[in-house]
Amino acid sequence: MADITADIAPGPTAGSSDPAAGRLTTADGQPLARALARAQARSRRRALLLVAPLLLFVLITFVVPIGQMLYRSVHNDAFARNMPNLAIWFADHPAGTEPDEAAFAALAADLQKARADKTAGEVGTRINYEISGTRSLFTSSARNADDLQPPYRESVLALDEDWGDPRLWQVMRGASTAYTASFYLAALDLTRDETGAIARVEENRRVYVRLFVKTLALSALITGICLMLGFPVAHLLAVLPLARSNLLMILVLLPFWTSLLVRTTSWMVLLQEQGVINNMLVAGGVIDDGSRIRMMYNQAGTIIAMVHILLPFMILPLYSVMRPINPSYVRAARSLGATSWTAFRRVYLPQTLPGIGAGSLLVFILAVGYYITPALVGGASGQLISNLIAYHMQDSLNWSMAAALAAILLAIVLMLYWLYDRLIGIDNMKLG
């Protein structure tokens, strides 16, 4: 490159910045921009090489799984794949069409195919997600599918009159295309009625929205408690001499060195009705044996254990913001006539805002997605949305539903992040 740089000397011919040409060129007439790009390409290639492992890691561990989750939440072809004839009928007839003889013929053909392929269970499961108890309808009907004959309508209804249920046909229509929004609808306690319009599910089956609200409310509460507890601790850490604050910092970080499971279990030991705290209260005569306090297997248990586990995530960003705040700011405020409270409120607190924001966001996002602690100590009332996601993953095996719930959770978190950015500004955040 030496020839390029060396030759850009002022002169009538070389290194012309000819305004007529409109572009700068090097001495040998190449466009300057291209020469520059070439000069930098090497270093850029090397930089790319350096970050390549990380890029690959992020791709494999984040982008692919999240993409797949999102895909799963809108894609389920268990029905469409195994019931091709019905799928064609649904495609040819608009929503709201009464199932005619042709429809039942298609159903009969598909049931026979399901029997041959042994896929009736899979298909039934898919419909069962939306109308419970229908899995057996598919499996038993498929077992007797070979007996079906024209006219198929009567024949099928004779097999089981549930086949005449318009809601069942509505659900099958929804499932007949591989791509569906029905999991999202279900995750928001919505469904399609017989006419295909979106409606809320029955009162006693509305669990998801309430759980989302509860998860957000509990997370907000936990974040608030963490802030209340973490702020003074972080402040203490920030004003102590470094040697002693480092010692205290170890205590703050100690929980990180213990298994999450161990910590949660020790809360169980402490908080259960026959646990240490209740025993002490009873022994001290504060409460009598009959009225032991329930602090475990309910919301209280979830809150206590999660506050404990998430507290360091509040303290660390707060500390890292507070440490560099020069004590002379508060002193200046005091010398200017402010009481210690005014000095705190108007001078110190505003400077810790980036830490409060970062800590709160961190704790809140972690709390919203927390699973293991509520599962262990939450009991029935202390369950959060992630526990339901886990249920759909592990017990009901409705992965699409789990994916839809998780996607909604993701959307909520991203929305919060966006809100935070608008209100406080993401570049104001300091994570330590």
Place this chain on the structure above:
Amino acid sequence: MTAQPAAASADGAFVEFDRVQKSYDGETLVVKDLNLQIGKGEFLTMLGPSGSGKTTCLMMLAGFETATHGEIRLGGRPINSVPPHKRGIGMVFQNYALFPHMSVAENLAFPLEVRGLGKAEREAKILRALDMVQMGRFASRRPSQLSGGQQQRIALARALVFDPELVLMDEPLGALDKQLREHMQFEIKRLHDQLGITVVYVTHDQGEALTMSDRVAVFNDGRIQQLAPPAELYERPKNSFVAQFIGENNKLPGTVEEFGEDRAVVRLASGEVIDATPVNIRSKGQQTLVSIRPERVEFKPEMMPAGAHTLDAEVVEVIYMGDIFRTRLKVAGSDDFVMKCRNTLGQTRLVPGQHVRIGWHPQDARALDPL
């Protein structure tokens, strides 16, 4: 508890440190028996090397540190237990401590708001204070958008905006470059004269202390070594620490041979004898350190008093500095003796290697305790 200190106490002292001691760790005294009276309207500077306890004294006066022992009085009233915000003392910090999340105007409004002043009155005072430091155009800027010198001015304006009678400044110009520093020294001095405020100023820069102050308190090791107006401090240092700390100085160690009321004869290690004024030596035979300012050393016999002792000196180096010749001499075995001669018409030009006999007025050579 009034925000504004009342008139000075009966003996005229506005600020008074009365046998004040301070220890941070309960083992060592950072401030040892401080007695200091500052008059109303005075510009007093605490000068001393880093770690000598200047900031600690200032912090005790401002109320951010408590005196371990002794009493601090402001306007005749003990203030040991008065919280900082009720002392009504303006303060300028070394790092300026301008609130970063507030604009310049908001910074200045802060002390007025906490005092409950109305909006109109606030704005008038802010405008006046900003004009005072020629920063009227910067009211809406954030501190981070100002240069160091500008931040300095705002810090000054903020400390003055609520009309305190006493203003403390802790190395306020330490972060500025030389030219700006000299300019700000002048500005601060002007404000002091114009407003009639009392200023306690902390610095480790002796030039700053000498040019600005009515009186300078030289600190070392938690004690005031000397408290005097600048001229006296320079010309009549009371001990070798002050002599060395303030200005350039030649030091000649020796033994007291003759000891009188205002005249002593000191024998140097080389065997030669010199004249000196006894300052804090007590008896014949004592070790002493004689200090002479370079500009008071003479090499022409007609400039020395009759009968004065002279010393043999060999010229080592002559540096032409424009207004003066800075001549380094080898005297009594050591070659760091400095003599400054004015560059006058017909001044004798010395050359390295040349031998001269130097002497001085006995008043200018001060026999001090050896360090």
